[in-house]
Amino acid sequence: MQSLKDMGLETSTETREDFVNFKINPSVVVYPRNEKEVVKVVRYAYENRIPIVPWGAGTSLTGAVSCEGCILLDMKHMSNILEINDVDWYVRTQPGVNLEFLNKKLMEKGFFLPPDPASFFLCSVGGAVANSSGGMRGVKYGTFRDWVLSLRVVLPTGEVVQVGEPFRKNRAGYDLVHLFTGSEGTLGVITEIWFRIIPLPKEKMIPIVSFMPDLDSTAGVIQEMRKSGILPEIAEYIDSEVIMALNTQLNAELRESKGGLLMLRVEEHDLEKIKEILGKWHGDVSILNDEEWERLYSLRAQSAIALKAMAKEMYVEDIVVPVSRLMEAVKRLKELERKYQVKMPVIAHIGDGNLHPNILLKDKEIADELFHEVGMIAVELGGSVSGEHGIGVQKAKLMGIQVKRHGGMKVLEIMKGIKDLVDPRGIMNPGKYVELAYNIMKQERNE
Amino acid sequence: MQSLKDMGLETSTETREDFVNFKINPSVVVYPRNEKEVVKVVRYAYENRIPIVPWGAGTSLTGAVSCEGCILLDMKHMSNILEINDVDWYVRTQPGVNLEFLNKKLMEKGFFLPPDPASFFLCSVGGAVANSSGGMRGVKYGTFRDWVLSLRVVLPTGEVVQVGEPFRKNRAGYDLVHLFTGSEGTLGVITEIWFRIIPLPKEKMIPIVSFMPDLDSTAGVIQEMRKSGILPEIAEYIDSEVIMALNTQLNAELRESKGGLLMLRVEEHDLEKIKEILGKWHGDVSILNDEEWERLYSLRAQSAIALKAMAKEMYVEDIVVPVSRLMEAVKRLKELERKYQVKMPVIAHIGDGNLHPNILLKDKEIADELFHEVGMIAVELGGSVSGEHGIGVQKAKLMGIQVKRHGGMKVLEIMKGIKDLVDPRGIMNPGKYVELAYNIMKQERNE
Structure with missing residues (x-):
């Protein structure tokens, strides 16, 4: 991947493990500094049909960021909080921000972002969105999917879009924010997030x-x-x-x-x-x-x-x-x-x-x-x-069984159809999650 | 449509208007009594490529249920509350139930479903989900999309699926519940709904x-x-x-x-x-x-x-x-x-x-x-x-402009792609909403 380096991108060739020891053996790690650099890398991967895997803080528990020979996109440099808006009640942030750090900044202004996965002191907010993580306050406040208002995403084709709007009430079209939240890096690379925030509770x-x-x-x-x-x-x-x-x-x-x-x-x-x-x-x-x-x-x-x-x-x-x-x-x-x-x-x-x-x-x-x-x-x-x-590689078969039994094989087909629609060359975090669950269940049916 | 009558279905040929005087001139109105009958009608429409429009209580404000020559599917007979579960905190209901009636029944057990569109005393819960309606309590509790846990849907191909699960925490695949909520009858016919419910507030x-x-x-x-x-x-x-x-x-x-x-x-x-x-x-x-x-x-x-x-x-x-x-x-x-x-x-x-x-x-x-x-x-x-x-026909152009400017033309393309994926013959409530917004913007680009 000399050419990525030649584009002026910061790269390395280190290998990694996630929290439960899934192996990450990328052919190259790229550390983009901004959205433009993300676009460069994704276009390169698209043109050359190379798998690409976004990496937040590596706290996945399901092999969702495991890879062999991929381009690993480490988002650690994109770690700025861009705006805390105390009238519209949102925070706009880059994906590499640490969740605990973000909440400290919010609390200084009397607000918070409720979901608190046990990895809150380690994880990146981008990873938490990709995984639609939960946490201890989930019983009252739900999971991350209840708190994402809007996302900027570099699609697997290199095109940049924004889904959702930075406020709560919006009926302009099918709900794609919830589709990208919890998509485990299989539909694109998140480059900016608007989270809904609320005032710290006043009740004792x-x-x-x-x-x-x-x-x-x-x-x-x-x-x-x-x-x-x-x-x-x-x-x-x-x-x-x-x-x-x-x-x-x-x-x-x-x-x-x-x-x-x-x-x-x-x-x-x-x-x-x-x-x-x-x-x-x-x-x-x-x-x-x-x-x-x-x-x-x-x-x-x-x-x-x-x-x-x-x-x-x-x-x-x-x-x-x-x-x-x-x-x-x-x-x-x-x-x-x-x-x-x-x-x-x-x-x-x-x-x-x-x-x-x-x-x-x-x-x-x-x-x-x-x-x-x-x-x-x-x-x-x-x-x-x-x-x-989430599902990653570890739970793909179980997910396939669950969705087929509770929802119908057709539900898996629709999910897989959406994956193919958004990622026509199948380069974004391939071989996992929806795609893998669908393939396993399809194979079982054919046997 | 003699053949629909011959299938033992209840039919009529009346015309209607919605709340803001959009015309509904169906070639036939069908009143299904259960999901099986819905499947019969949708299959018939699919095979014969006839537009089909689901009708709740007709309180749409955007022409979302207007039609000329369609099969109008009036859901008024499917109006049973199927289960109120005070441990799992959900209500399972058919789509034709009146919203005010549902909330009265819930309140008798100490619960409620927060969204309260101004039409609450008229509207059906199926319509409220299809429209992802809001209301006066929205500032605190959000809109219907925050309260739908799971849906049974007869797809435009006549296949029956269930999306989501009847509890809040679920990471098994892409989020399709939010996709169908607010889809304005363009992705299928809702036949059963699980709403999340919560206890009536105790604070004064x-x-x-x-x-x-x-x-x-x-x-x-x-x-x-x-x-x-x-x-x-x-x-x-x-x-x-x-x-x-x-x-x-x-x-x-x-x-x-x-x-x-x-x-x-x-x-x-x-x-x-x-x-x-x-x-x-x-x-x-x-x-x-x-x-x-x-x-x-x-x-x-x-x-x-x-x-x-x-x-x-x-x-x-x-x-x-x-x-x-x-x-x-x-x-x-x-x-x-x-x-x-x-x-x-x-x-x-x-x-x-x-x-x-x-x-x-x-x-x-x-x-x-x-x-x-x-x-x-x-x-x-x-x-x-x-x-x-919602959007219906009335706001399709405005929606197209909004999504293109704030999100990108590609977002409209993805929405349209999802419509084509789920409704390959384009029979479900056609010529409106996402499809219409996409077509208008595409035409403008070509001009």
Whole structure:
């Protein structure tokens, strides 16, 4: 790729790994400084039919940025916040900005961008949009797809477009903003983002920790809160294995708890009812001060890192089940643990039915089989194989099965048709996600 | 269309008009009783290449359901609420259900579906989804596209699919739910909807009415509220002409006000600050009791009906401008009134920059010219030609101009490509919206 260097672009030839050890072996890494340079690279890739993969901060958990011989587009230089607008309530930013940094800047002005993936202190906002990431506040505020107003995108043909408008109410045409959000770099390269922002909440929120007898009773608590019309800001669960990992790896000094712990942040007027529900399900409840809460929130965000430190490699599951079926999901996870004679430590955004059972890898073949079976629990209970981590290469087959069963093969065909429409030469992050899911299911049908 | 009758389908041959007098002259009206019957009709239309137009309650304001010689699919028999789930927080419903009826049923269980278009007492939920409608609570809760979890759709080929999943967190593939929401019946026939629902708010909300010196100062109030980080539940404006129409047509007995009135519903802790802002802009403020508020809310919903009763025909504009540019928009609207020597009574969801200047028709040619110029204000101020009423035939050219200027011609090409992908024979509500906008802009380019 001498020619990219000759165009005046900054390049290197380093290899990388993502957070779960998928390999990235590009033929060249390019570090564009602005949109024009992105266009140059994409045109070059288009003309020469070379795969191109955008890279934010490499925190993908599904192999979404893995590649062999691609042009890797590292967006780290495009990391400016361009405008914080306190009247129109948006922030306009380049994709390489770190999410925690962005939120600090917003908070200085009394605003915030709610989604907070556990990788918030590492990830780039471009990656979070490409992945439509979620986080702990998701139960109240949704995921990134609820917060993107508009995107500038360099399409796989090198053309530059803007989808959406930088305000909320817009009916001019089919909704393409939501199509590009969560497209995992398969439809183009994001070069600018307008996020909707909102004022920091004024209500006093009460942080609670409750040590639970087991995950089953935690599911019971969540279901009863729902029936009582209570929407917490945060409802997170970690089990005893995760607590142990935090204690041994990060000196967390958390109280050991056979049944794990549930952390809640709730509105003051819901507090009495919540205490009543927790009591009924034998939770041991404490109200935290702000400092204790911040510490627990930070530990929760590092849970996966602590777990991973205990194994050489780890698969992070990300299934969603309807809240009404949480107990069945828990039962079936326990059955799998018995069947495979393994422990799957569970981290969960329990408030929205989003479970992360983690598989610490010893035997890869068995792990792959188990991974698939966990995903099938979601499919069979009417849930989803991914709530917030996305599909990449790792979950393409499971996604194919889910979409075919719940939506119909035709839905996969439409998705694949859109991919072909926007990326006619198939160069943008190829061989993954929608394209891979479609190809797997098509092949199965032909067999 | 004898053959449709022979299939055992209920049919008629009546003609209709929508709310703004677009003509609907179908060759046959079919009243399907279930999804299977919808499939029968669509397959027949597909095989015989006959245009097919879904009809909810006919409250379209843009000619979105107008047709000449089509099969009109009247969904009135498919009007059952199928399930209200108080754990998973969704309602599953058929498209023909009346929105007000649905919300009454939800409220009995302590829940609601926030978007409240002014036609809420008339419209069908299927139409509201097809149109991605907004409403008075939009400033806080967004529009219908923020509340649709999943849709069953009979595609233009007669195939049945489900897009999305009946819960919020789902990353299995490109987001097609948002693509079908707001597709104005051009991508298929909606046969089942899962809406996200939430508990009725527990906070005490304070209803306020403020008589304003003019629309300009009302814009000032909204901008200052934004800067102060205040998000009202409702922020609506009607001008003096609208007040007069309500008084003469509906005996509203509202106090006449040269500058119109601003109605707000706000959280208690914001009240003092809001009073201060209103005072600064010379608003004459009263706090209402619940009964007074309900009456005003209902009158506000009927404003367009009252206005329309004063003219034979009326064009309802629906422009959005960024809140930061509201004052420029107001100035330019006044200039147009002077230029054309007409009054355009303004109804506005002022809180989100969504203005409805209404053009009472005398001379159609002049009205068309004025309509276009109002739309261009939105385009030029970086806004949108439609916030919630959609495009239909009426705003297709304006939409084309907006999308081309703000997003690029390529965006229209992608939208048109999606239409062709999903509707290869071009039979679903043809000649409107995306297709029409694309064709107009393409022709202009070729000229």
